[in-house]
Amino acid sequence: MSGRRLWVVALMLVVGGMTVVARAVQVTVVDGDEWQERARRQHQQIIQVPGPRGTIRTADGYVLAASLERVAIQADTHLLNDRELFAKAAAPLIGIDADELVGRLTSGPRTVWLAKQVAVETGEAVRELAPTAVVLVPDFERVYPLGEVAAPVVGFVGREELRMVGRAGLEHHFDEMLAGDPQTYLAINDAIQRKVRLERLERGREGYDLELSLHARLQAVCETELQRAIRELRADAASAVILDPRTGAVFALASVPSFDPAAPGLVPPEQWRLRPVQDALEPGSTVKPIVAAAALAADSIRPGERFSCLGHGVRLAGFWIRDHVAPGRYTLDEVVAYSANTGIIEVVERIPEDALYRTFAAFGFGRRSEIAFPAEARGLMPEVRTWSKLSRAGFALGQELTVTPLQVALAYAAIANRGWLPEPCLVNSVFAENGLVSDKDPRLVRVLDEALAARLTSMLEAVVDEGTGKEAQIPGLRVAGKTGTAQRAINGAFDDEHHVAWFAGFLPLPDPRVVIVVAVENPRVDFWASTAAAPVFARIALAAAGHLDVPLHEPREPQTDAVRLARNATDSRSHGGGV
């Protein structure tokens, strides 16, 4: 054997080894970044998955909507060794029919969503069955712990793939805030583009939490009372609003019948409506204090002036307006207290049309309150140039315009709040993970001077103390309010079938804490507001007073002029219900 040749061969091997070292260094160190980038491109894919949706809770701390951490289970059918066996094992875990699952695995696309919004443990159990074929993707389930309570306010979500989309209510209105930004995951892929595992790259902004001004307990009380009213009066629907006249904070927005937000599809879509915001109704006599305000503000009547009220009604431009008060001559306060139709028509005929319109507009009728809610109704308030001879009377009786219960509540809030009209506030604050995002300061607009507001308040107190609103009395509390029995225009004509029984009021005097409006649609047993709506108002008001810790006082003698006058009037005349 040649020693020299052995060295030659050994040297060649050394050169070969050096080549390996040099090339390895070149690939890993010199060009390392480039190869790493290439590797990243082929292994990794950025996928975006929705993050947790924000919580919606009430001012008194109840959770109305929350997101539970879940997973979605995806399977690559080509990687399942035995699809039937897998389906039989997986189906009971995710609670679906095994045969159906076999069908989905054997026919259809290669990648199949087995289930969405399942518990993490369930997902892991399914993945155990076929670890290489099953991928778990973060998912969330929207839950509504209080069920139907405030459901039309909260709304509900639908799903587009893994994304939750607000479809109604606040879920829709604040969709972007609640949804947050997508969470960015890095999907580590194999050569056949299957996601082998997910690594979170960026958390993304989590959905903001909303704190509503609603009080869950008041909301629940309202809904219960409205359900009772519907049952007892055989009505179609009912609405209620409770708000704070000083800030515009809405404590309750009830709309009955409602729905289960977890399964909104079980009821017809019209039940998804938040009636006090989205439905405009004829306000009836609830607008009489506004007419009085217009008359007093425009100096259209003399102090102490009396108006003749004809018990049988009045014929106006060919229409017969019914009245239910005892015939006689009533002061303005008495006209309001007894809801005298003929009297208010006489009053309204004195007010210049523009002044009347301006006052209604100032109280917020005919325009949206801009409450943070989708599809708010504007209400119908025809402009002066379109008015007929009958229009002023129609306004005075609350028949020629439509309003939402929320608009009525705000208008009454202006009276209760010494002439300051508040802006409604449904969302108190928006919270991010790390604290407050936005908060809302109450905004107020003066629409009445304070003395006029006080005078209207006295009128309304007289309504409850001595007038058509006696059923709204609450022992130990001074209550102001007004009934309204409206006929509804169905296809442009009024009939005797469709009514709205209203009661709008506030308490306690002298410093009102809440404005409450109740509207019962189409009550069949009794459509008169004084007996249909006022008791509902009283029950809700008592609960609200209790909840808001309003102190009760011993019953005492009424002291305002309006009440004294009203009492005198009662002494001499009997009265019926108001229109």
Add this chain to the structure above:
Amino acid sequence: MPIKQRFDRLLLGAAILQVGVGLALMASASWLIATERYGRPGSYFFTWQAATAVVGLGVLMVCMHVRSDLLTEPRLARVGVGLTWLLLVVVFLQPPVAATHRWLSIGGLSLQPSVLARVALMIFAAVELDRARREGWPGRRMWSLTAVCSFTAVLIIIEPDLGSGALLLVVLTAMAFVAGTPVRMIAAPAVVGVLALAVAVVTSPYRLARVRAFVDPDAATAAGWQSYQSLVAIGSGGITGRGYGAGLQKLFFLPEPHTDFIFSIAGEELGLLGLLGLLGLISLITWRGLRIASRLASPDRALLAFGLTFAFAVQSLIHMIVCLDLLPPKGIPLPLVSYGKTDLVVTLASVGLLLNLSREASL
């Protein structure tokens, strides 16, 4: 001849260490291939390789302790060549596996005759070259040796397994060179061999594709894909690697991560440091083998020791160089590391033979 009682323990230690490292790498590289491609348990390849390693170590012990004069017994060498020819022919009588006749199935076990042929031919060549040297390089003996070697190589190449056939010829040529064969006697067959190789490549579409992909890396071919993915694996491993088991290229990017591209997986998971460690082990084994060869008094045994060592070294080098995309893909496993039962047993047997010879070396 002096019999030394001590065998080369450093060589044995390095070989066992490399088998251990190989098993670990193989387990990581083959787990998903086993479940995803073959529908086996993830440990399938690892279990087989580990069992084979145990058998291989037994064979190593036998080879280590066999009477050393039997190793270069001319009649045994001829019988060995005859037997391997028999196996190489029988393999064609069996149905093809993966469209080739590389594997012989005997009672459920599969065997690669080409690997056995390599050792048999090396023993035969060591004996014949030594005899030719003593006789003054007679042309007739050299031609017959060339004929035997070429015939064996052709049998392997038409399996088809060009890589193994070419490797065999390279090893035998190197042995002839080291034995002191006149250069003209090597040059003529070498030229013919290279021409034959060129013909084999040009006439076979998939080999041509591999070469073309190698020459023009932009060609988006399957062969180019393998080389590219191999570089992605090694390059993305960087200096320290992604960590053992954390490699991503074995997820179907690299077609044969547990055999042909195990070095790439080592690079991806253990980084440049892992590659250098592996290269260090291979160098250590090669160094010890060449050291034994250079210190053996008996020329035929020295030649055998050289052949065994060179086969190991050059096979390792080709595997690494292919993984580093300096040669087109050949399907050459990394000895002691890649999955391959016959290759592992035969390589361990080679180490056993080297250890056997090491006791005679004047260390």
